[in-house]
Amino acid sequence: GAGVSQSPSNKVTEKGKDVELRCDPISGHTALYWYRQRLGQGLEFLIYFQGNSAPDKSGLPSDRFSAERTGESVSTLTIQRTQQEDSAVYLCASSLVRADSSEKLFFGSGTQLSVL
Amino acid sequence: GNSVTQMEGPVTLSEEAFLTINCTYTATGYPSLFWYVQYPGEGLQLLLKATKADDKGSNKGFEATYRKETTSFHLEKGSVQVSDSAVYFCALSPSNTGNQFYFGTGTSLTVIP
Numbered sequence: 001g002a003g004v005s006q007s008p009s010n011k012v013t014e015k016g017k018d019v020e021l022r023c024d025p026i027s028g029h030t031a032l033y034w035y036r037q038r039l040g041q042g043l044e045f046l047i048y049f050q051g052n053s054a055p056d057k058s059g060l061p062s063d064r065f066s067a068e069r070t071g072e073s074v075s076t077l078t079i080q081r082t083q084q085e086d087s088a089v090y091l092c093a094s095s096l097v098r099a100d101s102s103e104k105l106f107f108g109s110g111t112q113l114s115v116l
Numbered sequence: 117g118n119s120v121t122q123m124e125g126p127v128t129l130s131e132e133a134f135l136t137i138n139c140t141y142t143a144t145g146y147p148s149l150f151w152y153v154q155y156p157g158e159g160l161q162l163l164l165k166a167t168k169a170d171d172k173g174s175n176k177g178f179e180a181t182y183r184k185e186t187t188s189f190h191l192e193k194g195s196v197q198v199s200d201s202a203v204y205f206c207a208l209s210p211s212n213t214g215n216q217f218y219f220g221t222g223t224s225l226t227v228i229p
Contacts, residue, residue: 042222105152107159110159
């Protein structure tokens with residue numbers, strides 16, 4: 001497709017269950033980002049992949065959160081033993097990379113996660 | 117470190133009013149600056165950007181000027197419309213971190229007829 005695709009669009013889970021969120025970036029985009037947006041709040045950086053470099057995991061809030069990316073394609077964000085405070089919209093974005101850092105992000109529509 | 121501070125919302129304006137949403141930043145080096153917009157029910161999308169000092173980004177009647185001396189990138193529009201109702205995010209990408217992005221907390225704008 002032409003844009004960043006995320007699935008599922010909505011996920012309802014029970015506290016303590018594991019969830020996997022998927023992101024398909026735009027083809028050719030070497031950079032991929034995961035952000036979390038809690039209701040009424042701003043974007044919280046989670047993790048950043050750039051090509052074959054080691055990912056920047058500095059934003060992951062706990063060891064229950066992990067993410068993988070295979071090459072320059074699909075990424076999966078996994079949340080283990082979900083808690084109610086994990087309820088949020090999880091946004092994925094991708095971009096090309098330019099030396100002057102001026103390249104824009106293309107965002108997916110997000111996955112709305114609700115933990116009951 | 118790198119960070120963005122944005123004007124707290126929500127902001128409510130009447131149609132045709134003048135809009136300013138303040139944004140200041142802290143960054144190492146010479147970052148690129150962005151405004152992203154999130155319309156109701158839609159994903160974030162780029163509104164405008166500026167890549168160096170004194171550059172002015174503009175789109176859809178919105179403007180923002182990269183002010184290095186005041187480390188600011190305030191968003192302005194001379195006459196807002198109901199269709200401008202959205203959440204606006206200021207963001208920066210430092211020049212030395214390989215395309216990392218830092219976002220402000222967002223400012224919700226509602227324009228009433």
